[in-house]
Amino acid sequence: MGYLESARNLTGSAAALGGLALTFAGFAGAYWPVVVGGLYGAGALLAPPRRPPAPAFEEPSSRLDEVRADLVTLRAYLDRVDLPPGATERLAALTGLLEGLLAPGWVSEALADDPEGVHVVARAVRRDVPESVDTYLRTRWWTRLAPGGRAPEEELERQVVLLHGETQQLVDALREAEELRQRSHTKYLEDRGGSPWAEKERPPEP
Template sequence: MATSSRLLRYAESRKNLTGSALGLVGVGITLTGAAGGLWPLVVGGLYAAGALIAPPERPGTPRFPDAGEQLDALRADFATLRAYLTEVELPPSAREKLTGLATLVEALLEPGWVSDPDHLHVLGRAVRQDIPEAVDTFVRTRWWSRFTPGAEPPESHLERQLAALHEEATAIAAALRDAEAIRQEIHTRYVEERGD
């Protein structure tokens, strides 16, 4: 099966098509009588020359998901994360910080806001790695902290991590807000100058 697919690929290749076209020119030369008894060499030589001068095959350009597709996948992953977070038992202060962070991330993931690849990367890392790891580490550490009294409570680490993640998401929101303000300002200037 592999041999037949390779033969089919070669039959459709630029090298074979160019060689065949020049081989047909050789047949035309033979029919005019110019090749004489050497016609097989003329046809074969022209085919070989065509196959050699033909440009090589280029592999197709890989297709990567665009920002919209990445955002859809990220939104689905966020829904999965939200379901996980509702099942986890957290102290009230950490739950409050987590709810604020989740609300902000959810707002940023609404269609039409985030399209910058860097912002998508930061949000993707937060949703797929940072938030679940922070919460899971807290849950595991909290269990072990019962055996080491006097150690720093795991809640403080979780709250610090959530605060840092909230700061990252807030920076994205601020960048989007600034971009929209600039866009509005430009449009205002355009409308005012158009009236002149």
């Protein structure tokens, strides 16, 4: 049944019908079966081969849906833990930056086209921030039993500053890519039709 509906059979059948038309017109003579069969075979061979459908993968931006959900979970976790004010403010700035990158729309679409950027964001949400906070909470408990050494609050704030700087670098890179795209389009328009701005800026001839 699959072959009957295939392009090869349909093309061959159309060619065979053309052979029958030639037979009825008197061109094939006694060899009409050979002509019809030959035209069918030629049509079947010339027909495009059957190809399997290409796999339909998800859109790149849809890969960020799970990271968005994980960010919501992370923010709920941060709201429950007891953190120093300085670290709380820095974490709020960091999570706000991550939320802006992951917000549905053209920003997250630009992020989705950058696999390394997606990795940076997912790593910050799923591993770096939770590990920094959890390590701080455990270290603070030990520090209460045995005071001394570097304050865990300072270590936590330093980690969050580093993570914020890494995320800010990603934001800057995405912005620079958009600026480059804009300048490239300007250059394309100038090359295509000249630059009216250059004409306006040209000093008048004496």
